[in-house]
Amino acid sequence: AQKITQTQPGMFVQEKEAVTLDCTYDTSDPSYGLFWYKQPSSGEMIFLIYQGSYDQQNATEGRYSLNFQKARKSANLVISASQLGDSAMYFCAMRDSGYSTLTFGKGTMLLVSP
Amino acid sequence: GAVVSQHPSRVICKSGTSVKIECRSLDFQATTMFWYRQFPKQSLMLMATSNEGSKATYEQGVEKDKFLINHASLTLSTLTVTSAHPEDSSFYICSARGEGVEDTQYFGPGTRLTVL
Numbered sequence: 001a002q003k004i005t006q007t008q009p010g011m012f013v014q015e016k017e018a019v020t021l022d023c024t025y026d027t028s029d030p031s032y033g034l035f036w037y038k039q040p041s042s043g044e045m046i047f048l049i050y051q052g053s054y055d056q057q058n059a060t061e062g063r064y065s066l067n068f069q070k071a072r073k074s075a076n077l078v079i080s081a082s083q084l085g086d087s088a089m090y091f092c093a094m095r096d097s098g099y100s101t102l103t104f105g106k107g108t109m110l111l112v113s114p
Numbered sequence: 115g116a117v118v119s120q121h122p123s124r125v126i127c128k129s130g131t132s133v134k135i136e137c138r139s140l141d142f143q144a145t146t147m148f149w150y151r152q153f154p155k156q157s158l159m160l161m162a163t164s165n166e167g168s169k170a171t172y173e174q175g176v177e178k179d180k181f182l183i184n185h186a187s188l189t190l191s192t193l194t195v196t197s198a199h200p201e202d203s204s205f206y207i208c209s210a211r212g213e214g215v216e217d218t219q220y221f222g223p224g225t226r227l228t229v230l
Contacts, residue, residue: 035218043205045158045221091157100146100211102219104157 003027004094006105013082014113020067021077021108023092031097034075036066039107040088048090051075082112116142118210120222127198128230135193135225137208143188144210148219149181152205164191198229 003026013019025034036048051059051066059066067076079086089109093102117140127133137147146165150158162178164170164185172178180202182194191210195202205226209219 037221043152043207043224043226045207045209045224047218047220050218101148101160101163106157 004092004103004105006092006108008108009106010109010111012111012113013079015084016081018078018080019082019110021079021090021092021110023075023077023105025073025075025092025094027073027094027096029096033095034066034068035093035095035102036064036075036077037091037093038086038088039091045091049077079110084112084114086110087112116140116210116218116220118144118208118220118222120208120225122225123223124226124228126228126230129199130197133195133198133227135195135206135208135227137191137193137210137222139189139210139220142210144191145188146211147185147191148209148211149183149191149193150207150209152207152224154205158207161193195227198227200229203227203229 005024032053034051038046038048049059049061049064049066051068058068063080065078089107091107092105095102119138121136125133148163149161151161152158160173161176162170162172162183164183166185166188170183180196185191205224207224209221211219
């Protein structure tokens with residue numbers, strides 16, 4: 001069974017600083033994909049970044065990067081130069097090759113202060 | 115990224131009525147659509163997976179007769195909450211996945227259902 005763990009219910013960061021949101025996963029499938037989504041208070045789920053299990057390099061998308069450590073089964077999201085608009089709920093999710101469905105973690109609430 | 119719309123964004127209804135929520139992929143053909151439910155301060159829970167032209171696959175514990183899903187075309191899926199009750203009040207979000215848009219699921223903006 002798939003499992004996604006986000007151990008940080010809430011995180012605080014000051015504007016312009018970097019922040020790391022933790023995510024660990026558990027799967028026996030050698031082929032899987034890891035996703036991060038942002039959910040602001042409006043409720044929409046915004047896709048941020050994707051990492052495939054066979055990707056050799058860590059994924060990056062603008063200010064977002066994914067610190068993928070396969071042996072540790074971790075896929076932490078790093079947000080550089082935080083902005084006030086980054087305040088939101090962040091969900092880590094995984095999909096393995098056998099399913100098209102996503103399994104979500106419980107989320108981390110990020111608050112960015114001026 | 116790909117665009118998914120959802121309508122309505124907010125609905126308030128009386129107990130016992132049925133509510134239909136539409137999910138549309140606007141700029142790609144979605145071979146598979148997903149319906150999620152989210153309670154306040156909780157994560158998304160998958161309710162069902164629907165493939166165009168076939169019956170939806172429901173997750174364990176989700177009543178298929180209460181939550182009717184129709185995926186009649188490659189761009190439209192509907193979720194009908196039949197005989198809604200206050201405990202059905204929740205945030206319902208759809209997502210769509212299609213060929214040509216990697217394997218990413220793109221989410222609609224969600225529908226907040228309140229049953230009085």
